[in-house]
Amino acid sequence: IALPPSLSNLHNVFHVSQLRRYVADPSxxxxxxxxxxxxxxxxxxxxxxxxxxxxxxxxxxEIASVKVVWEDPQVRTRHGNWRVR
Structure with missing residues (x-):
């Protein structure tokens, strides 16, 4: 959940009472x-x-991991991780 600037002083974990109903918007x-x-x-x-x-x-x-740049048809590149066993 992305917090609006007016709530930037709140911690990322906050009470459920802070949530509001989503108003549908086609955009x-x-x-x-x-x-x-x-x-x-x-x-x-x-x-x-x-x-x-x-x-x-x-x-x-020990867990070895490799950071890989993937070719993605929708996006130019995307980063991901492989775990090597």
Whole structure:
């Protein structure tokens, strides 16, 4: 939830009483482009390059992660993470 500037002094976690009913506005609708979905509802994307690698150390194991820049048909590039096992 994005807080309006008038509520910028509030913490991101606030009481339910601060919420208000949403008034429908057709200008808030975002049109989706045609996306080619597979039968299992996945989308094929191509990794462009590896941005960085990192190993996070927990108490008794290490988790390697790789930051990847993906090719996305709707957006030029998108960042994501792969966990390496």
């Amino acid at each position: 808030h609708v975002i049109e989706a482009d045609d996306v080619q979905l597979r039968d299992n509802l996945t989308v094929e994307t191509i990794p462009l390059r590896v941005e960085g690698r990192e190993v996070k150390k927990l108490r008794n194991k």
